[in-house]
Amino acid sequence: MEVGELPEGHVGDGFFTTKLSGLVGMARKNSIWPLPFATSCCGIEFMATMGAHYDLGRFGAERIGFSPRQCDLLMVMGTIAKKMGPVLRQVYLQMAEPRWVLSVGACACSGGIFDSYSVLQGIDQIIPVDVYVPGCPPRPEAILDGVLKIQELIGQESLRRRNGEKYKELMESYGIQ
Amino acid sequence: MMELSNETIRQKLTDKFGEFLTDWQEPYGLLTFTAPKDLNLKVMQFLFDDTELRFQFLTDLCAVHYPERTDEELAVVYHLHNLADNIRIRFKVFTPSERPDVYTATKLYECANWMERETYDFYGVNFVGHPNLRRIQNVEEMDYFPMRKEFPLEDQTRRDKDDEMFGRG
Amino acid sequence: MMTDNHIKLPEGSIEKTTTTLNLGPTHPATHGVFQNILELDGERIVDAEQTIGYIHRAFEKIAERRPLYQITPLTDRLNYCSSPINNMGWHQTCEKLLGLKLPKRVDYLRVIIMELARISDHLICNSIVGVDTGAFTGFLYVMQYRELIYEIYEEICGSRLTTNIGRIGGFERNFTNTAFQKLERFLEEYPKVLAEFNNLFMRNRIFMERTIGSGGISAERALNYGFTGPNLRASGVDYDVRVHSPYSSYEDFDFIVPVGTTGDNYDRFMVRNEEMKQSLSIITQAYRKVQEFKGAEAEVFHADAPEYYLPEKEDVYTKMEALIYHFKIVMGETDIPPGEVYHSVEGGNGELGFYLISDGGRTPYRLHFRRPCFIYYQAYAEIVKGSMLSDAIVTLSSLNLIAGEMDG
Numbered sequence A: 001m002e003v004g005e006l007p008e009g010h011v012g013d014g015f016f017t018t019k020l021s022g023l024v025g026m027a028r029k030n031s032i033w034p035l036p037f038a039t040s041c042c043g044i045e046f047m048a049t050m051g052a053h054y055d056l057g058r059f060g061a062e063r064i065g066f067s068p069r070q071c072d073l074l075m076v077m078g079t080i081a082k083k084m085g086p087v088l089r090q091v092y093l094q095m096a097e098p099r100w101v102l103s104v105g106a107c108a109c110s111g112g113i114f115d116s117y118s119v120l121q122g123i124d125q126i127i128p129v130d131v132y133v134p135g136c137p138p139r140p141e142a143i144l145d146g147v148l149k150i151q152e153l154i155g156q157e158s159l160r161r162r163n164g165e166k167y168k169e170l171m172e173s174y175g176i177q
Numbered sequence B: 001m002m003e004l005s006n007e008t009i010r011q012k013l014t015d016k017f018g019e020f021l022t023d024w025q026e027p028y029g030l031l032t033f034t035a036p037k038d039l040n041l042k043v044m045q046f047l048f049d050d051t052e053l054r055f056q057f058l059t060d061l062c063a064v065h066y067p068e069r070t071d072e073e074l075a076v077v078y079h080l081h082n083l084a085d086n087i088r089i090r091f092k093v094f095t096p097s098e099r100p101d102v103y104t105a106t107k108l109y110e111c112a113n114w115m116e117r118e119t120y121d122f123y124g125v126n127f128v129g130h131p132n133l134r135r136i137q138n139v140e141e142m143d144y145f146p147m148r149k150e151f152p153l154e155d156q157t158r159r160d161k162d163d164e165m166f167g168r169g
Numbered sequence C: 001m002m003t004d005n006h007i008k009l010p011e012g013s014i015e016k017t018t019t020t021l022n023l024g025p026t027h028p029a030t031h032g033v034f035q036n037i038l039e040l041d042g043e044r045i046v047d048a049e050q051t052i053g054y055i056h057r058a059f060e061k062i063a064e065r066r067p068l069y070q071i072t073p074l075t076d077r078l079n080y081c082s083s084p085i086n087n088m089g090w091h092q093t094c095e096k097l098l099g100l101k102l103p104k105r106v107d108y109l110r111v112i113i114m115e116l117a118r119i120s121d122h123l124i125c126n127s128i129v130g131v132d133t134g135a136f137t138g139f140l141y142v143m144q145y146r147e148l149i150y151e152i153y154e155e156i157c158g159s160r161l162t163t164n165i166g167r168i169g170g171f172e173r174n175f176t177n178t179a180f181q182k183l184e185r186f187l188e189e190y191p192k193v194l195a196e197f198n199n200l201f202m203r204n205r206i207f208m209e210r211t212i213g214s215g216g217i218s219a220e221r222a223l224n225y226g227f228t229g230p231n232l233r234a235s236g237v238d239y240d241v242r243v244h245s246p247y248s249s250y251e252d253f254d255f256i257v258p259v260g261t262t263g264d265n266y267d268r269f270m271v272r273n274e275e276m277k278q279s280l281s282i283i284t285q286a287y288r289k290v291q292e293f294k295g296a297e298a299e300v301f302h303a304d305a306p307e308y309y310l311p312e313k314e315d316v317y318t319k320m321e322a323l324i325y326h327f328k329i330v331m332g333e334t335d336i337p338p339g340e341v342y343h344s345v346e347g348g349n350g351e352l353g354f355y356l357i358s359d360g361g362r363t364p365y366r367l368h369f370r371r372p373c374f375i376y377y378q379a380y381a382e383i384v385k386g387s388m389l390s391d392a393i394v395t396l397s398s399l400n401l402i403a404g405e406m407d408g
Helices: A020-029 A041-050 A085-094 A106-110 A140-155 A165-174 B006-020 B037-049 B112-123 C059-063 C068-076 C080-098 C104-132 C137-157 C177-201 C205-211 C219-224 C230-234 C265-291 C295-299 C313-318 C320-331 C372-384 C389-398 C403-407
Strands: A009-011 A016-018 A034-038 A073-077 A100-104 A131-133 B022-025 B031-035 B057-065 B074-082 B087-095 B101-103 B126-128 C019-023 C035-041 C044-051 C339-346 C351-358 C366-370
Touching: A016 A020, A020 A140, A034 A041, A034 A085, A041 A073, A041 A140, A041 C080, A041 C137, A073 A085, A100 A106, A100 A140, A131 A140, B006 B022, B006 B031, B006 B037, B006 B087, B031 B037, B037 B074, B037 B087, B037 B101, B057 B112, B057 C351, B057 C366, B074 C351, B087 B101, B112 B126, B112 C372, C035 C389, C044 C372, C044 C389, C059 C068, C059 C366, C068 C080, C080 C104, C080 C339, C080 C351, C104 C137, C104 C177, C104 C265, C104 C389, C137 C177, C177 C265, C205 C265, C205 C389, C219 C230, C219 C372, C230 C265, C265 C389, C313 C320, C372 C389, C372 C403
Parallel strands: A034 A073, A073 A100, A100 A131, B031 B087, B101 B126
Antiparallel strands: A009 A016, B022 B031, B057 B074, B074 B087, C019 C035, C035 C044, C339 C351, C351 C366
16 A cells, blocks of 8 residues: 555565665655745745745644754745845754755745845855745745655655765865864 | 925024024925034924924934045934924034044933944944933944944955956955 | 841832833844833833834835836735735826826726735734634635636736736736636635634634733824824724725725724724725626626726837737837836826725826836835834833734835
8 A cells, every 4th residue: 555655665464674764764754844034025925835835834843943953944924135144054053964945935045036235145155055935935836845855855865865075075165064 | 274294394493593503404395404523412303392393203203424525424313203294304413533422312312322332333423311311223242333334244254256357356 | 136237239220110021133023023121110112213224125226226116026025915006006196297098998807906915914914813812723824816816816926925927008918717706706605614713713712812002092093193094994994095195996895994993902903904905896897897708898908008018929929010019118118207196005004106297208207005014013012112012012913014115
């Protein structure tokens, strides 16, 4: 009987073998605890995504938290001004590994229509980003697509990724220890 | 009682302040005049206290930068509203950009507090007597006044976009 | 027996009896990014200091670079919960400067859109007040009907939230039959939803005890602080821009302006509630008036202003003047007459004003937005002094602070 999408493995009579990373990935991806970092208009579209019509909860991301210590996915929605940059970085640093970042909306991805002196032109100047969702604001379906892509990334992530050389280099390039 | 009209207001103001108030206009029906910057509080107090004029609501306070008017580059524009008779009025004071000191309106109108801080943040107008004159919208460390005409809109240190890309190079 | 080995307190801490709490820019209860530093004596607030500017996007400077119709997307993002009102206000400012007169049908269509936006804004505010007092259900239930409003916008302009709806001189296309059908469905179903939402809150003992008596401000102080909109009307002053300086044919409509007494959170909730009912009545009247236009008049959706409103595509390909106008408008080379104009509309939060100075070039010389949220947020420290922390949270959400409008 097919219950859900299983990771690759060998199914037997009452048992199922797979790699540990597959099992952990499946558990992690279906129970993300997101942190909505909503600053402006994209935040309202996020409220619509959380609502009953587009329902983010059916993908497992039911428990929205506002404390970075307890959350996995930082969803940055809305324009980040230069004044807000240090706050965002502080929130990112407080999150524990494994953590992912979803950048929702044109302003968070690249500054959007605000090419001005006070707006940070993309949050990837201060924190590493995993998935970008373009749009101004993106439709709730697009935000859901972004979350699904994050789920794909989580499901296929190697367990040793965060200890590897490439990850350390990435963190170094942002000045994060 | 006589209906309050732009002529009546103008008459009362010229009776009180005479030749000091200049440049009377009525663009789109809104009475506009210019006052010398030392008299801005006196004009507002008169408009507030007078029993017929009763301009007791400060709708807006902003500044405009006119770089070609030497010695009068910055204009502070006040929009006042008489809610009882439904009449609006606008007046401006001009100040040079080297020492842009203007008396603060916070004692009369509490809402002028942040509006003046914003004007200071964007244009550098120094409101004399303001309780807390520091930047409100931009970062505290910013050392220039961005809305003045000589400063560019874009952040000049950004690497990913440049004027060449937008056809302005 | 007390000896000298007991804990030594740090210097000056015995005199200091208050705690400093940072209700920071990232907080679930601050709907938007602004910071409050509170001095608490136990649970009571002794002092409060606000910091804003965390989403300052320099709208006014960007507007000096753009021709008039390109500024509409900027105005969307002021009060993004009710962006059509901002758009319409901006278009009316431009029309005032350019001296355009609009046909009645366009005015009535604009009224429908603006009142839908007002309902959408007040819905968010009231349901979030509910969420902050612990009642989550009302919010989720009512979001369904905001989706229906979004669908109506989508039929007309293609976008849900930041609509860029309408053009200088009217609308970009006539309202389709689907849009009117969705509007009829909304008008039919929404009153019952509003009644059920009211059932949850209006006479709810817990809600009333949380909100009555907290967050109040007197009418004189509110006027001195520059309050406008539902917050001012809750304090007892009946100032509504739609009645004082009617725009877009609001004088043809019959509606009342609800007014409260003490200006506390409950009064603000009730004023917004009643305004939603009045908006429904205005939309019904406007819809009936629009349906009275028959034949060729029913096809009118913009003013006849070829220098500012894009001509029909068939004309662009065949007529010389239309081609020239099209080119000039698209390239932004239409010259705006010099002058200065101040126009205001009744936004979801109060008087949203546009002060436009033009020097005759293709872009404004100076554009200033009179943003109601920015002006009344100053009063927050005075409102919450002496109240408890939980009251401060409810007051924050009932004032309906939208960060995009505050910082701009």
